[in-house]
Amino acid sequence: MLDLATLSFSSTVSRAAYFAVFLILALRQREKSYLWHWLGAILASLLGAIMLAKEPTNLTLPVLESMQIFTFYMASLVLSWSGLRRFYGLGFHAYAIVSVVILTVTPALACLLVPWLGASKTIVASVYFLCATAASVMIVVEIMVARREYLWSQIVVAIAFGIYAMGFALSAAMLLFTDLQISTETARATIIFDQINSVLVYVGYVAMSGERANLQLRHQAETDALTGLFNRRGIQHALLKLDFERSGSTTCVILGDLDHFKRINDTLGHEGGDDVLKTFAKRLKNLMRSDDMAVRWGGEEFLVVLPHTSIDEATAFAERLRTRIETEPFMIFTKAVNVTISIGIAEIAQPRDTFEKAVERADRALYSAKREGRNRICR
Known part of the structure; x- marks a missing residue:
C-alpha cells in the first residue's frame, strides 16, 4: 500500500500539472474571468498540498501551518464556486461574499482553539469538514439550480462536488460522534479520496469550457450573424x-x-x-x-x-x-x-x-x- 509521502507527492504533482494546463488556457483566453478563478482554485489547493507534502507523516502540525493549510483548501473551494458564478455570467451579492469569507476563515480561526482552550485536533478537523461540506453544497446548487445553459460536462463537476460534500459530512460525523481519531490510515484515505475527486473536478472544468466553445461554434455556423435567426x-x-x-x-x-x-x-x-x-x-x-x-x-x-x-x-x-x-x-x-x-x-x-x-x-x-x-x- 502506498505510504503518505508517496501519496502526498502524487497529489502535489497532479495539481501542478492541472495548474500548468489552466495557466495556458487562462493566458490564451484572458477575457474569460472564470478561468482565472479556477486557476486560483487549483493554485490554492496546490499550495495546501505542498505544505502537507513537507511533513506528510506528521499528524500534529503546528497551529500556524494548520491554519494556512485549512485556508488554502477552503479558498480552493470558494474560488471554484466563484468561477462557476462567472462561467454562468452571474455576479456576487454582498451576503454571498460575506458567507464565503466566513467559510474560508472559520477553520483557520478554529485552529486557535487548540492553544487557547485546549480543543482537540479532532474538533478542529470537524470544523474544517463542516465548512468544506457547506462550500461543496454551494457549488452543487450553483450548477443544478443557477445554471444558464445545458452542458453535459457540468454534471460531472456537480457529481464530483456532491461526492466531496458527502465525504466531508461523513468525516465530520465520524469524528464528532464516534471514537475515530485522526491517524495515518484516515490521512491516507482522505488523500486518495481527494485525488480521485480532483481529477473529476479539473477535467470537468476543461470539458465545460470546451463543450461551451463547441456549442457556440455550432450556433455561429447555423445562425445568421445580422438578424440572429437561423440560416x-x-x-x-x-x-x-x-x-x-x-x-x-x-x-x-x-x-x-x-x-x-x-x-x-x-x-x-x-x-x-x-x-x-x-x-x-x-x-x-x-x-x-x-x-x-x-x-x-x-x-x-x-x-x-x-x-x-x-x-x-x-x-x-x-x-x-x-x-x-x-x-x-x-x-x-x-x-x-x-x-x-x-x-x-x-x-x-x-x-x-x-x-x-x-x-x-x-x-x-x-x-x-x-x-x-x-x-x-x-x-
Missing part, C-alpha cells in the same frame, strides 16, 4: 428534431419578402438596410411561439416554420405579421421608414410531402402576392 444550414439541423408526422397535426411554412428593399438600400444605404432587417427580425420573433422557427432565407427573404399549425392558423399569423410591419414605421437613423411585406403560405401535406416541396409552393404563392400588388398574403 439555411441551421434550419436543416433544426428540422431533424421536428416530428412532421405527429398524429392529428400539420405544419406550415411562411415565406415573406420585404417589398422594394432595393429602394430602401438605395435611400438609406446598406447600413440602414441592415437596420431594417434587424428590426424586422425582432418583430418577427416577438410574434412567434416557442417552437416556431424563423430563417433568413435570402437577402430580404424570411422563412417561418410553424409546427403543428393548420393553414388557417398560419394565415392568421401571417396577417398579424403583415399588419404589424405595415402599421408600425421602422425608426432608422431617427427617420420613420414605411415597410411592407409580401407573404406566401404552404402546408406540408401528409404523409409523403417534404419540407422542400412545401417551400417551393410557398415561393410560388409569394410570387403571386408580388404580382398582385405586394403587401398581401397568398396561399
Whole structure:
C-alpha cells in the first residue's frame, strides 16, 4: 500500500500539472474571468498540498501551518464556486461574499482553539469538514439550480462536488460522534479520496469550457450573424428534431419578402438596410411561439416554420405579421421608414410531402402576392 509521502507527492504533482494546463488556457483566453478563478482554485489547493507534502507523516502540525493549510483548501473551494458564478455570467451579492469569507476563515480561526482552550485536533478537523461540506453544497446548487445553459460536462463537476460534500459530512460525523481519531490510515484515505475527486473536478472544468466553445461554434455556423435567426444550414439541423408526422397535426411554412428593399438600400444605404432587417427580425420573433422557427432565407427573404399549425392558423399569423410591419414605421437613423411585406403560405401535406416541396409552393404563392400588388398574403 502506498505510504503518505508517496501519496502526498502524487497529489502535489497532479495539481501542478492541472495548474500548468489552466495557466495556458487562462493566458490564451484572458477575457474569460472564470478561468482565472479556477486557476486560483487549483493554485490554492496546490499550495495546501505542498505544505502537507513537507511533513506528510506528521499528524500534529503546528497551529500556524494548520491554519494556512485549512485556508488554502477552503479558498480552493470558494474560488471554484466563484468561477462557476462567472462561467454562468452571474455576479456576487454582498451576503454571498460575506458567507464565503466566513467559510474560508472559520477553520483557520478554529485552529486557535487548540492553544487557547485546549480543543482537540479532532474538533478542529470537524470544523474544517463542516465548512468544506457547506462550500461543496454551494457549488452543487450553483450548477443544478443557477445554471444558464445545458452542458453535459457540468454534471460531472456537480457529481464530483456532491461526492466531496458527502465525504466531508461523513468525516465530520465520524469524528464528532464516534471514537475515530485522526491517524495515518484516515490521512491516507482522505488523500486518495481527494485525488480521485480532483481529477473529476479539473477535467470537468476543461470539458465545460470546451463543450461551451463547441456549442457556440455550432450556433455561429447555423445562425445568421445580422438578424440572429437561423440560416439555411441551421434550419436543416433544426428540422431533424421536428416530428412532421405527429398524429392529428400539420405544419406550415411562411415565406415573406420585404417589398422594394432595393429602394430602401438605395435611400438609406446598406447600413440602414441592415437596420431594417434587424428590426424586422425582432418583430418577427416577438410574434412567434416557442417552437416556431424563423430563417433568413435570402437577402430580404424570411422563412417561418410553424409546427403543428393548420393553414388557417398560419394565415392568421401571417396577417398579424403583415399588419404589424405595415402599421408600425421602422425608426432608422431617427427617420420613420414605411415597410411592407409580401407573404406566401404552404402546408406540408401528409404523409409523403417534404419540407422542400412545401417551400417551393410557398415561393410560388409569394410570387403571386408580388404580382398582385405586394403587401398581401397568398396561399
